[in-house]
Amino acid sequence: xxxxxxxxxxxxxxxxxxxxxxxxxxxxxxxxxxxxxxxxxxxxxxxxxxxxxxxxxxxxxxxxxxxxxxxxxxxxxxxxxxxxxxxxxxxxxxxxxxxxxxxxxxxxxxxxxxxxxxxxxx
Amino acid sequence: xxxxxxxxxxxxxxxxxxxxxxxxxxxxxxxxxxxxxxxxxxxxxxxxxxxxxxxxxxxxxxxxxxxxxxxxxxxxxxxxxxxxxxxxxxxxxxxxxxxxxxxxxxxxxxxxxxxxxxxxxxxxxxxxxxxxxxxxxxxxxxxxxxxxxxxxxxxxxxxxxx
Numbered sequence: 001x002x003x004x005x006x007x008x009x010x011x012x013x014x015x016x017x018x019x020x021x022x023x024x025x026x027x028x029x030x031x032x033x034x035x036x037x038x039x040x041x042x043x044x045x046x047x048x049x050x051x052x053x054x055x056x057x058x059x060x061x062x063x064x065x066x067x068x069x070x071x072x073x074x075x076x077x078x079x080x081x082x083x084x085x086x087x088x089x090x091x092x093x094x095x096x097x098x099x100x101x102x103x104x105x106x107x108x109x110x111x112x113x114x115x116x117x118x119x120x121x122x
Numbered sequence: 123x124x125x126x127x128x129x130x131x132x133x134x135x136x137x138x139x140x141x142x143x144x145x146x147x148x149x150x151x152x153x154x155x156x157x158x159x160x161x162x163x164x165x166x167x168x169x170x171x172x173x174x175x176x177x178x179x180x181x182x183x184x185x186x187x188x189x190x191x192x193x194x195x196x197x198x199x200x201x202x203x204x205x206x207x208x209x210x211x212x213x214x215x216x217x218x219x220x221x222x223x224x225x226x227x228x229x230x231x232x233x234x235x236x237x238x239x240x241x242x243x244x245x246x247x248x249x250x251x252x253x254x255x256x257x258x259x260x261x262x263x264x265x266x267x268x269x270x271x272x273x274x275x276x277x278x279x280x281x282x283x284x
Contacts, residue, residue, distance in 0.1 A: 006144040007201035010151035014197075017152075018159050062170045066231060 031116070032082045033062040034091055036072040044105040047072045047098035050091040057088050064118030071104035073120035081112055139270040146264030147200045150213055153257070154200070158193035161186075176231055177223070192216060210265035214258060221254045 034055040040046055046054050055075070065073035075096065082088040096117070097109035106119040161168045165186055172182035196216060199209030228247045245253065 003203050004201070006148040007151055010148040011155060011201070014152045014155035014159070018156055018163075021160075022163075059166055059170065062167055063174070065174065 029078060029114075030060045031076040031078065032060060032085070032088050033058045033074055033076050035074045042071045042104035042106075044098045044100040047105045047107060048096050050094050050096060052090040055091055057082075057090070064116065065120040066118070068121040069106045069108075069119045070101065070122040071120055072098065072107050074118050075107065075110060076116040076118075077110075077112065078114055081115060136270075139267045143206065143264055143267035146260050146267065147206055147209065149260060150209070150257070150264065151197045151200045154193040154197040154213070158190040158197065161190035161193070165190075175227070177226060207265065207268045210261050210268055213261040214265065217254055217258045217261060221251065221258065224251045224254060 035058045036042070036047060037054055037056050040054050049055075058074070062074075062076075064076065075091070075094075077091065077094060079085040081092060081094045083090040083092045093112075094115070095111040096107055098105045099108040102122075104122055107117040110117045168190075169182050169186035172178050172185055175182075178185060192212075193216070196209055196212045199205045199212060201209075224247060228251065
C-alpha cells in the first residue's frame with residue numbers, strides 16, 4: 001500500500017482540482033456558438049443576416065476562431081439571443097455588423113453585452 | 123574500513139533517487155489524469171477545437187478519443203511502480219509530439235485559440251511551449267531516477283565483520 005501512496009495522493013489532487021474547476025465553470029453562463037455557413041457567399045449582406053440560412057448553431061461553450069479579420073467565422077451569444085435556449089437553432093434579437101474586404105466580409109460588431117465574435121483567415 | 127558507513131551513504135543516495143522518481147511520477151499522474159478527464163468530459167469542445175486545427179482536422183474524431191485515453195493510460199503506468207519506467211518513456215514521447223505540434227501551430231496558426239485543459243487554457247502558445255519543455259525535462263529526470271533505483275537491487279546490509 002505504501003508504494004502506491006504517492007500515486008493515490010496524485011489521483012486525489014487531480015480529481016479535486018477537476019471537481020473544483022467544474023464547480024467554478026458551472027457558475028458561468030453558457031455561451032451559444034453559431035458559425036457562418038461556409039457554403040454561403042461571404043458577402044456583407046449575408047454575414048449581417050442572422051437567419052439560420054447563414055448562421056448555423058454549433059454547440060455551447062465552444063472556442064472561437066483564429067481572430068484574423070478576413071472572413072466571418074463564429075459568434076458567441078448569451079441565452080437571450082437564441083430562439084430557444086433548450087434547443088437552439090437560430091439567432092434572435094441580435095444585430096451583426098459586417099465589413100466587406102475584397103471578396104469576403106467579416107464581422108466588425110455585435111449587439112448585446114457579453115456577446116463575442118471571431119473571424120478567420122481567407 | 124567501515125562498511126556500514128558506506129552502506130548508509132548508498133541508502134541515502136538511493137532514497138534521494140526514489141524521492142525524485144516518486145515526486146516526478148506524482149506530478150505527471152496529476153497532470154495526465156486531470157487533462158485526460160477534462161478532455162473526455164468536454165469531448166465535444168475538444169473535438170471541435172481539433173477540427174479547427176490545420177493539421178489535425180482530418181483525425182479529429184480519432185484523436186478526440188485516443189489522446190485522453192493515452193493520457194489516462196500513461197497515468198496508470200506511472201501509478202504502478204512496476205510499470206513506472208514505461209510511463210516516463212511514454213510521457214516523454216507524448217509530450218515531445220505535443221511540443222512539435224505546438225511549435226508548428228506557433229509558426230502557421232498563432233492566432234488560433236488554444237483548447238487546453240483546465241488551468242492551461244489561459245496560457246498563450248509560447249507559455250504552453252515553455253511548460254511542455256519543462257514537463258519533458260521532468261519526465262526525463264523521472265526516467266533517470268527510475269533507472270538509478272532499479273540498479274540498486276535489493277541489497278542486504280553488509281554482515282558485521284567484528
